[in-house]
Amino acid sequence: MAEIPPASAAEPLRLPATADEAQAVAAAQGWKIPEACLPGVVANLALLARHSAVFAAARHEDQA
């Protein structure tokens, strides 16, 4: 059994989390998200926030 050294940790970044926050980011990019998309977009932002937290962690719990 061998193990490679863990990589460096990073500071977690806050992502847009609500429909209003998502629209604000889109507006800064120069466009508007269609209303019908917002529930799915917010759900996917939540998933991305979870992934962001995982990779920013110093070491994940599933280490050997």
Place this chain on the structure above:
Amino acid sequence: MKTALEQAAAVRSGRVRATDLAQAALARLAGDPHVAVTRLFPDRALAEAARVDALVAAGEDPGPLAGVPYGVKDLFDVAGEVTTAGSAVRADAAPAARDAEAVRRLQAAGAVLVAGLNMDEFAYGFATINARHGTTRNPYDPARLAGGSSGGSAAVVAAGHLAFTLGSDTNGSIRVPASLCGLYGLKPTHDDLPVAGTFPFAHSFDDIGPFTAALADMRAVWAVLAGRDPQAPVAEARLWALGGRFAENCDPAQAAAMAAIAANTLVLPDLARYRSAAFVITAFEGGALHRADLARAAMDYDPQVRDRLIAGSLLPEALYAAAQALRAEARAAIDATMARHGIDVLVAPATPCTAPPIADPRILIDGALSPARADLGIHTQPITFLGLPSLAVPLPRAGQLPLGLQLIGRRGGESALFACAQMLEERGVIGVTAPGDTQRNQE
């Protein structure tokens, strides 16, 4: 179905006409029941086949894949055709001015392009659930997924319609359907095979590669695409298994095979971080690529793909930069570790399970049900992150649904992967299961 090399040998010897092979392949694909085929190219195919036949008649060599019919995932440019990438969004795009570089190399080797093949829209998924064309069905059990996003490319080889096809693999889109359809499928060393003329998804990870039902065909098609032959191995490959989450989320048959062939285990303590960072990089690059089209025509996208892309387009640049920094660290660490321990090949599950049912496309990950469309790549995505070549190989599975392993090499180590697969085939550890010995005939 004869192998690609057997077909080419028959054509080169004049025993079989390329035109007859092309016509037979077109007929099989026209009757395909697996929602795998999106377009046939009969005029082009018969012209290419006639050229091969003319060369044979003139005593010239048409190339190592002389007259072998093949298909490509719907994101390869085909001159004169619209490259849809599986999406209605691109239905009115201008036709491609020229063939993708991979298609050009195959044509120069004598292969005959016959079809475009189904995929997840813009390659964003592991299931080939396509809102425009329908869900591709697994030839071993048509009530189950073929995997994705190159599901059409896998299904037509598994069904015996074609000896080889091309797909693309960003996070597992060749290796996942290869595992679920019982085939060989290669994700090459990142950037080694030509992606020019393919519709991109996430440029940090995008690669192209073949599906085959025979290992010798895999070597031959890879050699044509790479422009070089595999090197002869200097010694038997040193295999290690990947442990941790790979071992915790796999089928007993995969675990048994890994234990039989690898005496040592390597644990990647940051495995979950690798996958999550790959997830973020993919979302960011895919979102950035599509931002203008989303602003123009968001409602023309498949809703599930659209919402993922929009979310990705909203990610902060600093998050992407942090994920890329982890990637650089991870690549250096795995290279050093494989060199230090003398590891030639790592072995891991290709998928955590067999093909899930189309009616309930969920899989168990860490004891909880997850959507197959997003999570079938749990074991391929971290390898993508590391940029290593990975050959999906089938386990012999008489009477059972297909399932595969990944043989993962050092950067540029494809030759070692082919040699290792050859050794494992000879030992009976891997191999394509004959159609009559599977559930394929249930359909």
